[in-house]
Amino acid sequence: MNPQHDSFDPLAREVLAVVPGRAHDLARLRVLAQAKAAPTVTVVGKxxxxxxxxxxxxxxRxxxxxxxxxxxxxxxxxxHAELRWLxxxxxxxDVALQDDSHAQEATWLQADVRLFVHAAKEGELDAAERHLLQxxxxxxxxxxxxxxxxxxxxxxxxxxxQLAKVSAAIVGQMPGLALHPVSSTRHRSGVEGGKSLLLQRSGIPALQALLREVVEQVPGARQHERSLLFTEIARQVEQQQAALESALLALRQRQQQQRQDFEQGLQAVLEKVHQDLLPVVEFQGDDPALVPDTAADEFKLTAGKRERARIHVAYSRACIAIRAHLIQHGVEGLPASQQTSVASLDTVMVAVLGISIKYRADLRRRFCEPAGQAQLKQSFLHYYELSEDRQALQQQIAITQAELHAHARARQALARLREGEGA
Ligand SMILES: Nc1nc2c(ncn2[C@@H]2O[C@H](COP(=O)(O)OP(=O)(O)O)[C@@H](O)[C@H]2O)c(=O)[nH]1
Ligand SMILES: [Mg+2]
Incomplete structure (x- = not known):
């Protein structure tokens, strides 16, 4: 491998990572990076x-x-003659795939000048030739x-x-095409026999002269092509980067908006729960719920039973209201890392509130006092961020950020390649 490419390739890989469709253009730029390489002339045709x-x-020769x-x-x-002939x-x-890839490489990757060859005796161009020529x-x-x-x-x-007929037919197929008729055998006879008329009639000297003119334009053409390819690739990278930036912005806005919706909704639910619980938690005097039933009360409706049932129902209602909000925002199960072997315990509700609340004082502490409320809010927000959808969104943001970094690196690499560091 050419040592000139040692610095080109790693930079090109950074670029390719974000614009894989530009592999061919980068390969051509790699060829063009050899500034002093002789102009390459190749043949193409059947x-x-x-x-x-x-x-x-x-x-x-x-x-x-x-x-x-x-x-x-x-x-x-x-x-030969300061040219690279390929x-x-x-x-x-019907060519084997391998042959074809060699021909493709010569035509599209290596060549500065292509000689499209078509034998007069074949008459018109076939479809493959027309497409290629086009x-x-x-x-x-x-x-x-x-x-x-x-x-x-x-x-x-x-x-x-007959020659004029064939020529006219071909020009009819490809309007505006300039034809350069040659005969290699005539040329050879002319050279060997020293016959200048045959030499002239071979068309080879005229083609040589034309080729010299065309070759003189190669340095300018290379410069144009190099600049064109760099500009096109850079534009594509920039466009992709801009698209990623707006995607990231949208994702972050969604992230923020979702959290805000969840938080405000939670606040409203906790306030409503607080209000709903007030009649239950603000019990004046001795609390009958704290008076245990005796064996004799087993089948009686005591004040204690009634109050304990009220506390239980009030707590259940609070839980239902909170769960409804959580479910609406996709917060239900615990993250995988926190799951136990008991599925019914693997819910955010159980994780935050425990299994049940039996006492009025606990209800008040948890739902009606500021410290308890703050604690609840903090816990639910914690699990909210761990919920599947939120994690997926976070992941998407991380991926987009990584892509943006790759684009920044690609732009830098491209600029360095353009400055000729890879040459
Ligand atoms: N009569 C005639 N035969 C030619 C001419 N050029 C090439 N040939 C013959 O056509 C055949 C194929 O030539 P070649 O250069 O190997 O073709 P390629 O497969 O396109 O590279 C050979 O037998 C050549 O001698 C020409 O100008 N006149
Ligand atoms: Mg050949």
Missing amino acids: YNHGKSRLLNELMG DVFAVADRRETVTLSEHH DAPGLDA ALREDQQRTRRQTLFVLTQVDQMSDEE
Whole structure:
């Protein structure tokens, strides 16, 4: 691996963590980070259309394997004339997945200039070629990476008329397309036989001249593309960050509002309970509820029994009122960590109030005196925050905050990459 990438990759990972869909753009930026890398020229097109041979003729040396079989299966590169020439396998419907990924890498990741190769004898473009060419033209609009359409093997045309026909058909398919007709075999014969007319008619010298012009524009195009990609990624990170910020704000507002609703409701319920209990707790004189029944009273309705029943009913009513409020706010069971083996005891009511209240004095202390009331409020609020919904909300807030931190880190990493720290 290139040592220049040692600092690029960790920063890129921070960015990728929040915009995973930008993996390709970051990979391309990684290529662009090698500022001094020679402009890369590659071929794209179907197999056997003469891609490898075209590169050989353009370079003036037999570097890449030419064959009637599928010869090029991986990427091979050659440095010549201050250019990096990259031969790629053909893009065909029937290609093995691996070949295709090599071709994709050459075209989309590595190339500064693409030579789209189509053999004249094949006539019109097929659907796959049209789509690819269209995608390359759109990419050129966006990134300024250029694609030249090279019509190869024109020596296979019977005459100029047939060539003109094929050319017109292709332009009809892709309006505005500039065609560059070449014949590698003519070029070779011209070179070997020293025949300058054949050389000219091969179209190769003209394509070489055009390629030189296009290559001169590569540094500017790279700068444009680099800036474009950084700007697009940064914008996406910022947009996501803004969305997360408003989501966090909404969550916090909901958290606050819910608590306020619960607290106010609880206050109102406790006040009502207090009022309802007043007639029971404010008993004047000796409390008959405290006088135990004798064996003789077993089947009699005594004052003590009646008062104890009143206390019991009053307490039950208080509990029902409070429970109704708790249930309305999703506070019922105890958090898992506090649960016992007895399900009926695992409620917030039992945890806060105990199992039962038997004495008038206890009722007063708990529900009617400020200290007792404050204690109740505090306990219920405690369990309220531990309830499932509240915990889930808290969790969501924590996740959103973590995402926001990741975005802040991604922005920093992106800025550092842009400043060239990763280059
Ligand atoms: N007649 C003719 N044959 C060519 C030309 N260019 C390539 N070929 C032949 O077409 C076949 C495939 O060429 P190659 O460059 O390997 O195609 P690739 O699969 O696209 O790389 C080979 O047999 C070449 O010799 C050309 O300009 N004229
Ligand atoms: Mg080839």
